Amino acid sequence: MAQGSHRAAYGFIAPAVFLMIAILIAPVVIAAALSFTDYSLGNAGFDWVGLENYDRMVSRSTYTKMLSATALYVLTVVPISIALGLGAALLINSVKRFGDIYKTIYFLPVMAALLAMALVWEFALHPTLGMINNTLASGCGTWIEAFFGWHWLPWADDAPSWFENGCASGFPLWFGDKDYSLWTVAFIGIWQAFGFNMVLYLAGLTSVPRELYQAAAMDGATTAWDRFRLVTWPMLGPTTVFVVTITTIRSFQVFDTIEAITQGGPAKSTFVMMFAIYEKAIQHNLMGMGSAITVVFLGFVLILTFVQRHLVERRVHYS
């Protein structure tokens, strides 16, 4: 009897376990296994290559560039988009009217498909046709150039400023210059992400009890900074943990802008992980290498999740 009910129990959980393994776990395991091979889609067989794929990632300049481009992108977009999102949320929260209008406007980039918006940015930032460079160029020879020449500053030297250089030899090829491309892409990332962070912070702000601000006022918090330090920022702790995690994961996953505009170039300066996986595994049909990058990518995201759960959440949930 006991034997039978055991079997029945296994029978009941079997479908769920099977689906979980087949859909959630198996793909990861297969990707992990493929990362040790030189498998190409369509090939009959493959060879085990051990850690060769991973070794390439640290030795070949393409992949070290990939890691540094990804890291730079994440480290730029995450802090700036969070700071801007928090700032916008605090400002919108403090205005009595038009708050909804601001909310909608700042949220527009989040709602718009990044791929479509990337094309708009590509056009706007086009070196010769784009309105950014045309606007900048129209300032040449006028007081604008004189102002941004900075020579009126008492401590300025005679070296030509950035603006004067642009007037003399052309403004940057935003996406075509490896000194600018990653930062331009990061700018679009920030532009797109901060509205989302703002909405999350706005939601967080509504849950801050008003009495705490009044208590702070009675306790002698006179400046906005005091109130922020004493009440707002600590009370937004849980929101911040969530926002940091979400923004970091989303920044790791940046793909549409790169695919639409730079294709990882120039000189691999915008060769971020997601695009690398796509290029290696799909375009070059190097499943082994693509899998290896995927595994590293998953590793980053996993570490992030663990850091969130064990380190940060414990300190920001006050109970």
Add this chain to the structure above:
Amino acid sequence: MSDIRLNAIFKTFGTTEVLRGIDLDIRAGEFLTLVGPSGCGKSTLLRIIAGLETQTSGDVEIAGTPVNHVRASDRDLAMVFQSYALYPHLTVRQNMATPLVLRDLTFWERAPIVGHALPGRRPKVKSLHAAVDDVAQVLKIEHLMDRKPGQLSGGQRQRVALGRAMVRKPVAFLMDEPLSNLDAALRVHMRSELAELHRSLGVTFIYVTHDQAEALTMSNRMAVMMDGDILQLGAPDEVYDDPKDRRVAEFVGSPKINMLPGRADGHGRVAALGAPLHRHVGLQDQDVTVGIRPEHLQLTTTQADNEGWPFRVTHKENMGADFFLHGTVNGSNHRMVARARPEDVAEVAIGHDVFLRAQSGKAMVFGGDDRRVYFAEGA
């Protein structure tokens, strides 16, 4: 120590008038309670004194100086909130030190890293922590100092909130229903503790509550508020024994005062529900309301001279030292409550018919405008 004076305070939210010209002199060192049903404007008044809300018109003066345009943090008042409003991310010690840190340390001394390097900071922090420890000792919360508010019980949080208000030695303590989140037993205990604390500190307490028992038990004076007005201001026994308004009489006292419809005849003689009170008032041929507190009703088993009301007992409430008899005046739907000693009601059971009569001179008559009408002398 200084007086707080309110002159003709009005407050409107949109079109609703919340306060309608409040005049109030709060004496230095007294325990003044603002009591009234919810929505009477008592919390708004407290917050206007605190500076958390601005009055539509009128003046607030502290120690003779108008503070209408002085912000909350500069009025030197401390407040205990109903929700306690403790900073959840700070320990008890840090919570209590916050008012001192914000006032005594300069901006740079409070800065995270730079501040620690400043020479003037250490002695200040030391004296501030000494002040916190002193208050913790008074409130007996020394063992909780390193906990977060989330790890404390309601009563402990209440003490910490009190401690945070006390460390600064303010001009006055403002308390907004500080006991309403505690359970009944602790509330009764904290009543006496707060009153003792007030005596030992000697500082002005302005205390807001909807619980008339708290007002009666703790305060030197109580202001009964209703619909944005102070109906009566006076010592608790004065307000209880001599209410000037029907609404005050009904609000103060538990169980509630019995209100019976009555009438003053052509000679000013008052009768309530057919029973004469043998007293005269200065009103003729008018409907009045007669109020009799439960403890001023006497129980008799026979009726003499048409005095008193026939009363059917519907419920007998045993309070230990006393009994409350609930019932209706026969032939009407008027409910009455009488308070009696256990030995007087031993024979009375639910469903019995008895008689109630008012103790001579204890009934109160209220005119049609709710104002008290006093009995004429020697009648």
